[in-house]
Amino acid sequence: MLQFVIRRVLYSVVVLVAASFLVFFFVTASGDPLAGLRITPNVSKLTVKNIEERKHLNENVFVRYGYWAKDAVTNNFGTTLLTNEPILPDLWRVMKNTFQLLIAAQLLAVLFGVAIGVYSALRQYSVFDYSATTFSFLGIALPVFWIALMLQVAVVQIYLASGHRLFPVASLNDVDPGSGISFVIDRAHHLALPVLVLTIAGMATYSRYMRASMLEVVNSDYVRTARAKGLRESRVTMKHAFRNALIPIVTLVALDFGALMAGVVVTETVFSLDGMGLYFINALLTNDPYPVMAWLMIVATMVVVFNLVADIAYGLLDPRVRYD
């Protein structure tokens, strides 16, 4: 087990380094990041030259990657291209905000997804099951940004019709959010719709998988045995079936992190939340390769960690799994 983890960690480090080089190569090889600056009239040649020297832009890509890697390891991912500001403090700030959004949405999505999936499986082909299936098909087929926009449209139309603003449709806080409990309430009020969007998207997937997993377990031999022993139905369902059916969902949730970030990017853009998604989009729009690199590497590291967690969790939950 320990050997497995060590081997996986070492391999993951290699993958991350390779991925960082690949991304760096494509992000930098594709053009002059200072092109916009050069044609700005009130920027002197000296300024451009200073930036070029500071970021070693005239070297070849391997040397530049070396400088970037050195900065990434020893200097917290270095500084931005134009303003030379440290990247990491900004990233920490947006990560904190994004995790508030993500954790709330994931908790709700897993909770409701699992509950709906289990109930659908236990009442297969019931009205509830059909509605849940329809809902999850919709949730998978609808673009996430459109779900977000529709919620905004609803809020705006209600406001236009009645004058009541049920939820704010942009930003993380009011201009003057107060402090303490009133700040928390204000933040929750602002995050309600974005959380709802991500919850809908996650719930659709999780309920689908939970239903399939539960159906498989309910029809298995050991559940029949449990019934044959004369156990109460509630005990058969909760102790014997439910716990085993959860195993695939645990790994799915852990493995889903990369896909989750896609939802975060579009949701934060629609609601203009100061989180990782909007940060990434803004970094791209300024043509600054350094924050883009830092963002991608941090997210990639998280994906790797979650993959490892999924593998370990799978082994702990299911004794049939052996590491070799």
Next chain:
Amino acid sequence: MTETQSSPDVLEPAAQVGSDGVALSPGLAGAGPLDAELAYEAGVEIKARSQWAYARMRFLRHKLAVVSLVVLVLIALVAVFAEQLAPYGFDEQNYEIINLSPTFEDKHLFGTDQLGRDYLSRVIFGLRTSLWVAFFVAVISTAIGTVVGSIAGYYGGVVDNLLMRFTDLILVLPLLAVLLAAANFFNKEGSPFKAAILIAILIWVVLARLLRSLFLSLREKEFVEAAKAAGASDFRIIVRHILPNCIGAIVVFMTLIVAGAILLEAALSFLGFGIQPPNAAIGKLISDGQQQGLETWWLVTFPGLVIALVALSINFIGDGLRDALDPTQRRVRA
């Protein structure tokens, strides 16, 4: 594929007659041929059914999939004949009818924007781009994925190693983020062709990995061994013996890719990194509508509904195809 589906107990006794060279009386040859002969003499036609016929029957039984197919074909026809069917041009402005809410009058079913452009027409033209991109992505990624997956799974070795390492690389990076970065650096002009290529480059690995695992188990099967013993070349074994067994998986994958590509392209265009004017794209239409403020709700609602309808029907078709082509993997369906 056109082989008759008569059951083995009908065929085998007849074959024995031939190989032994002994003429057996019909009574001794078993009931099978007799029944068949009797049926033939009675004038009852025994129809041979190919695997495809069975697949078609299973598909047609999935009503939602059939309805979805009809819907999708209609939508595709509208998109293909956009020039003829769209009531107005993509960029046709009319300042007398700005911000018109949806109405049957003058066919402004989806309303108009602040420049008086008819959104139904804009959506139809955008749909053409979306479907084209999705189709292109499906073809390219299926082609690359099939070739690489087959070779990696059949031969193993260097190709297999490279494929697995490459997918490990791709899988640690979140797809949409990489696409956004790539599009920002390589597709500034917002061409649909480049957008399709970028999506295809990142998506084919999924199929390659799937086919690789199918090949790993199929290459050990007896029929492959038999083909080898008969002296078939590797190419023939891959193309004639193993690949036909993977058709179901490939087709189902293609439907998933088409739906995924449509949603990805819409998200990219919505965020401003996908297809840009003068090319039409539904995602871009939605973000234009959003920028205009949400009082004109029809500008974001209808284009999104059309995308959702397309994605939903492709998902249902995929579901039906899975049941039809890959009965072993039948998804538990309500």
